[in-house]
Structures are given as structure tokens and as C-alpha cells.
Amino acid sequence: MLRIVLLSLILLVSLSSTTSSILRRSLSRRQSDVPPCNAIEGFECKCSFFRVTCTTTRDFPSPLNILQNEKHKYQSVELVVAAARDIQVNDRTFESIKELYKPDGDNFEFRIKFEKFTGLRLSTAGVFNRVFPDNIPPHARKQIALEVYNPEVAPSESPFLFQNLNVDTLELYALYPFHGTFQQLFDGANIKYLRLSGGDIRSDLSQPFTGTIGRLELAKQASSLSAQNFPAYPAHELIINAFYITEFNSENPPSYSNLGELRVYSPDRIPANAFQQFPNIHTLSISTDKDIDPNALNGLNSLEKLSIKEPKPSLALLNSVPSVKEFETNIEKLDEDGQCQLVGKLANGQTAVQAIPNGRDCTCTAAYLSTAAGRTPCDVQGCERSSCAAIRNNYDASIRAFKATPPIRRADGTDALHPREQRVYSAPYQVSAGDREKYHRAAPPQHAQPTQTDDDSQRPASEQVPWQHGQRPGMLNV
Structure with a gap:
């Protein structure tokens, strides 16, 4: 129980570090003051x-009954199912949500959170495939977030739960491992x-796979960066x-061919050569909480974006x-000379500089960084008298504005002053032979891996094994 509570605390830490998280955004939205309405029979709703x-704390009907007055009005639907009962979800449960x-609309969202249940059965493959209307505009985005939170009871779900799902974004959080393989x-x-x-x-590379997954973001509490921890x-x-x-020096690092971005939090000092096993990452x-050895980034010759958060940055x-x-x-926390050096790198077209948001005061440096990033700068005066030459030389006092910064080119020719455009993929990804060997060496395939069966799904949740296949409860995917 203590380990599961720890997982929940770490989830909060991880969510705070990912500003794009749908779950974090939904929390702030729930706190907003919106009027009540009658949208779904048996639910308390705000519109x-x-x-x-x-939200409901009572029976969870299937399918849901949508009331006439609220039909065809919204782009985002959020359900919180907090009933202390057995919950059964089948392929008709969410069909009426559409x-x-x-x-x-141009951005359709569906969020659902299950909590406090005595049992949860997501027993049908593809139960989320019928959430959105069939005739939405072709350019519209579809996003789904599923949160299953109950420290006491493991849910029971189909091994093929998201089979054939077609969405732009899917975010999943569950305390217990899924029964099916990826x-x-x-x-x-x-x-x-x-x-x-x-x-x-789990990932079973011996199984055929016809899905097309563009960007996959994992997060986990783990003591080491290893292929065993990150399949x-x-x-x-x-x-x-x-x-x-x-x-930081695993025998089998997850330096896969498709790994482009690595985000690390450590309570300890980051040692020298900490990331030399990841020479191909670009971000x-x-x-x-401590500091970083000056030689920690040795070997990262392909690195193009670096973000550093430590007590005493240099x-x-x-x-x-x-x-x-790109540098963030x-x-x-830098001294005046360090800030001026960074501004100089930006003004000379060497490095796109960003400040980690912290509600800082309005300064000439902050205003210049905002201008370079295409944001409206804070209202600051006197920058023509700055002690930093890069600030003085790029500020036009007559119009109280900064000059445009020159483009800063990445290796692919794109401008580092603007976010990378996300690529769109149209075919399944083929894991390379080298990555297969690396993963199998770290986590040899098990011939008798347990998956959900009909008998297992009928067991009481208290008798089901919450953590499977050698995974420790202290490890968290976020």
C-alpha cells in the first residue's frame, strides 16, 4: 500500500513537469467556476x-443517457466516475457521448477518470472507438485521456483495449499494469x-504489430536508465x-534508434559522462536538487536542445x-555577466535562449528573450542604458522595442527560434535488429508471460496480481 501511495505522489511530480499534460489541465478546469447543467442522466454536470x-458517485449506466437540452454543444467532454461499486464498460457504454x-468543432476531447470503484471491467476491445461523431471535419483533432486510479483495486481490461483507435492524442494513467502487451x-x-x-x-517484439504510433512519451520512476526499465x-x-x-551507467542503456529526447530528474549530483551512452539524442x-559535473555532457555531439534546472546553473x-x-x-539565477553572455549568443545567431518560467520580474533580458521567441514582451524601459552591450545594441529606444534576432539553424535547416514541426507517419515503425537484441539482452523474453484470461478477469480484484513480469511497484510510467 505504501508503494502505491508513493506512485501517486510521483505522478503529481511528473505532471507538474509536463505542462502539456491533459490530466493537469483538467484539474485546473474542474476548479473553475462554471454553472451547473443537466447533460447526462444520473450525473452532476457543469457546462x-x-x-x-x-461526475457520478452512483450507478454507471451503459449506455449513458444524454439529455436533449445539451446535445451538440461542446468540443470537450469530461467524466469522473467515483462510484464505490462494480463498474462494467462495454462497446456501447460511451457511444452516446458523441x-x-x-x-x-475543430478540437474534440474526451477525458474520463475512474476512481473509488470496487471493481472495474473494461472488457471489450476498442471501447473508445465510438466516442467521437462519425462526421467531424477532416481537419479536426481528436484527443482522449483515460485515468484509472484506485490504490486498492486492480482493474480488469481487455488485452486489446485500444485496438484500431484513431486519434491525435491518447494519454493513459493507471496504477496497475495493463494485461495486454503494447x-x-x-x-x-x-x-x-x-x-x-x-x-x-510489456513489449513483446515477437508479436506482429500493425499500429502506427508517431510520438511515444514514457516516464518512470527508476534507479537507472536501462533497457529493462524502458522497453x-x-x-x-x-x-x-x-x-x-x-x-547513470547502465550495462544495457535504452539508447534505441528512435530515442530522440531524454528528460531526467535526479536527487543526486549528475556525474561526468552521465549521458555518453546516448550519443544520438537531439534533446x-x-x-x-544538487549540481552537475562540468563533464556530464561528454559525447553528446548530436545534441541540439538543452534544458538545465539546478540550484546554481552556469x-x-x-x-x-x-x-x-536551443538552451533553457x-x-x-545567473549573475549579470552570465545573463549577458546568453543574450550575446542569441543576438549573434548562435543559440536560441529560453527562460524557465518562474514569475520573474520584468527586465530587459526577459523582454528581449520574449521578443526573440515571438511573444509579447513585458513593458520595460531604459534598455538603451543596459550594462550589457547585446541589450543596448539591439534595443531601439525611439520605439521602445528590440530588433529582430537572426535565424538560428538546426541541423535540418529549421529555425531553432520556433518549435519543431511534428512529423506525420503513415506506416508502422519497424524496430531495428540492433534494438531488438539490446532489449532482449536486458529483458529476455518469457515464454509463459501471464496475460488476462476469462478466468483471471472473473477473479476478485483482491486476488489478482497487481504487478507482473518482474516489474517493481516502485517503478512508474508517466
Whole structure:
């Protein structure tokens, strides 16, 4: 029980580090003051012009009954099922939800959270395939977030739960591991961005896979960056979030061909050569409670984006990797000379500089960084008298504005002053032979891996094994 509570606390840490998290955004939305409405029979609902949020602590009917007055009004639907009962979900349960969506929307969202249940059966493959209307505009985005939270009871779900799902974004959080393998759960699916958190998902590279997964973001509490902790998955782009890392030289590092971005939090000092086993990553984010060895980034010759969050940042790390074109740090913690050096790199077209948001005061440096990033700068005066030459030379006092910064080119020719455009993939990703060997060496395939059977799904939740296949409860996918 203590380990499960720890998982929940770490989830909160991980969510706070990912501003794009749907779950975090939904929390702030629930706190907003919106009027009540009657949208779903048996639910308490609140409706805004864009979103309807409904909660129930009573029976969960299947299918849901949508009330006439609220049909075809919304782009976002959020359900919170907090009934202390057995919950059964089948392929008809969410089908009526499509009646809530407006036909001409451009961003359709469906969020659902299950908690406090005495039993939860998501027993049918593809239960989320019928959520959205069939005739939505072809350019419209579809996003789903599923949160299954109950420290006491493990849910029971189909090994093929997300089979053939076609959405732009799918975010998952569950305390317990899913029964199916990644290849079973997402077979035939077409998902541009997939975020996995909570229960571990096994990867069986011997199983066929016909899904197309664009970007896959994982996060886990783990002591080391290893292929055993972070499996090889058939996704075109892989992002790893590693929390509480204390060992940086694994025998089998997850330096897969599709791994482009690595985000690490460590409570300890980041040692020298900490990331030399990941020479091909283009993006690295480091957060530590202590400090970072000046030689920590040795070997990262392909690195183009670096984010550093530490108590006493310096420019030594940035200067040690000439290939970096984007740099983000706690700028207000640098001394005046360090801030001026960063502004100079931006003004000279060397490095796109960003400040980690912290509600800082309005300064000439902050205003210049905002201007370079295309944001409206704060209202600041007197920058023509700045002690920093890069500020003085790029400020036009007559119009109280900064000059445009020159383009900063990445290796692919794109401008580092603007976010990378996300690629769209049209075919399944084929895991390379080298990555297969690396993963099998770290986590040899088990011939008798348990998966959900009809008998197992009928067991009381208290008798089901919450953590399977050698995974420790202390490890968290986020």
C-alpha cells in the first residue's frame, strides 16, 4: 500500500513537469467556476461554452443517457466516475457521448477518470472507438485521456483495449499494469502522440504489430536508465522521462534508434559522462536538487536542445556542447555577466535562449528573450542604458522595442527560434535488429508471460496480481 501511495505522489511530480499534460489541465478546469447543467442522466454536470464536465458517485449506466437540452454543444467532454461499486464498460457504454459534441468543432476531447470503484471491467476491445461523431471535419483533432486510479483495486481490461483507435492524442494513467502487451493493446491503432503513465506495459517484439504510433512519451520512476526499465516499443519517436535516477551507467542503456529526447530528474549530483551512452539524442532536459559535473555532457555531439534546472546553473555545460542550438535554464539565477553572455549568443545567431518560467520580474533580458521567441514582451524601459552591450545594441529606444534576432539553424535547416514541426507517419515503425537484441539482452523474453484470461478477469480484484513480469511497484510510467 505504501508503494502505491508513493506512485501517486510521483505522478503529481511528473505532471507538474509536463505542462502539456491533459490530466493537469483538467484539474485546473474542474476548479473553475462554471454553472451547473443537466447533460447526462444520473450525473452532476457543469457546462461552459466549450466543455461539459460530469461526475457520478452512483450507478454507471451503459449506455449513458444524454439529455436533449445539451446535445451538440461542446468540443470537450469530461467524466469522473467515483462510484464505490462494480463498474462494467462495454462497446456501447460511451457511444452516446458523441451526441454532446458540436458538429463543426475543430478540437474534440474526451477525458474520463475512474476512481473509488470496487471493481472495474473494461472488457471489450476498442471501447473508445465510438466516442467521437462519425462526421467531424477532416481537419479536426481528436484527443482522449483515460485515468484509472484506485490504490486498492486492480482493474480488469481487455488485452486489446485500444485496438484500431484513431486519434491525435491518447494519454493513459493507471496504477496497475495493463494485461495486454503494447503490441496487443495498440494493434491497428493510428495515434500521433501517445503518453503512457502508471502501470507498466510489456513489449513483446515477437508479436506482429500493425499500429502506427508517431510520438511515444514514457516516464518512470527508476534507479537507472536501462533497457529493462524502458522497453523497446514500435513507435517512430520515443521520449523518455526518467524520475529519481541515481545510476547513470547502465550495462544495457535504452539508447534505441528512435530515442530522440531524454528528460531526467535526479536527487543526486549528475556525474561526468552521465549521458555518453546516448550519443544520438537531439534533446536533453536535466533537473537535479544538487549540481552537475562540468563533464556530464561528454559525447553528446548530436545534441541540439538543452534544458538545465539546478540550484546554481552556469554556462560551462552549454559551452561544452557546441552543437546546441536551443538552451533553457533558470536565467535569473545567473549573475549579470552570465545573463549577458546568453543574450550575446542569441543576438549573434548562435543559440536560441529560453527562460524557465518562474514569475520573474520584468527586465530587459526577459523582454528581449520574449521578443526573440515571438511573444509579447513585458513593458520595460531604459534598455538603451543596459550594462550589457547585446541589450543596448539591439534595443531601439525611439520605439521602445528590440530588433529582430537572426535565424538560428538546426541541423535540418529549421529555425531553432520556433518549435519543431511534428512529423506525420503513415506506416508502422519497424524496430531495428540492433534494438531488438539490446532489449532482449536486458529483458529476455518469457515464454509463459501471464496475460488476462476469462478466468483471471472473473477473479476478485483482491486476488489478482497487481504487478507482473518482474516489474517493481516502485517503478512508474508517466
